[in-house]
Amino acid sequence: MFDPTLYGVISQIESDRIVLPAMQRPFVWKEDRITRLIDSLLRGFPLGTILLWKTKTMQRYRRFQRDIDSDVLEVFKFEKAEDDDRYLVLDGQQRLTSLLSALRGTYNNKRVFLDVLSGDSTDKDPGDEYYDSRFLTDGEVLKLNDTSNGVSCYYIPLQELTKVEAVYAATIAFEKSQKLGLNAEQTKQITNTYLRCATIMGGHRALQVHLIDENEVNVTPLEEILEIFVRVNSGGLVLQKSDLLMSLLDLKWNDIQPHLQLLVRELNSNKPFNFTRDDILKEPSHRSWFGD
Secondary structure, eight states, X not given: OOOOSHHHHHHHHHTTSEEEETTOOOXXXXXXXXXXXXXXXXXXXXXXXXXXXXXXXXXXXXXXXXXXXXXXXXXXXXXXOSSOOEEEEEEXXXXXXXXXXXXXXXXXXXXXXXXXXOOOOTTOOTTXXXXXXXEEOHHHHHHHTOOBTBOSOOEEEHHHHTTSOHHHHHHHHHHHHHHHTXXXXXXXXXXXXXXXXXXXXXXXXXXXXXXESSSOSSOOOHHHHHHHHHHHTTSSSOOOHHHHHHHHHHHHOTTHHHHHHHHHHHHHXXXXXXXXXXXXXXXXXXXXXXXX
């Protein structure tokens, strides 16, 4: 049975039960958008609807990236599976990949660390980030956590904080506050942060998951699935004409995306260019590269 909690969704991504269909674009979010997402998560803001398509029909898919390297052009590796229940992501790829990277992986070889003393809204605009999370190396954390001149911040890996059992969160936070010599207000804040991190994984409020074809009675045609994909992605990171063209090409040509990604990598190799997939798709002469 599908588990809609954040823990359940992340676990199903890790077990490759939730995967990305061939029509999906590459991951493009940067660190600032990911940390803002974490702030929303810890403040109890809804993160929007995740749209999943349940299907047993053979579809090409790729697995989620847990460790992101923004400096390396990703070349998709598609897989196929027959007669196997999978959930394909039609909307929410950027958020899910960001959460997977923050809660289980890395971004540019750095992990997310959370300042457990942050979160106070005093003197902050609602548009500001209340919770200070950053992608850091272990060396950078040691410098930030230097307590020789008192404690104004203290960074702990978000992955560790979200693994704390809720029943022990307050006790662990109190012990940490005693070790750091925190005052009453800081102790209150660190306790609040520990409790929030310990409970968000099992909550149902963070993500709203909508399933297409869950009951498998009236199966949605592939053409309508593509139309749903285009429509739901018309907001946020707006789909361009090249995205629609990419989706249409992908239905007819199994390896079009890896071919394009390798071509882009070759064109940009050792040259002062920064071509993208969109540049190639928009180029009128692209047919001469791939054949008519």
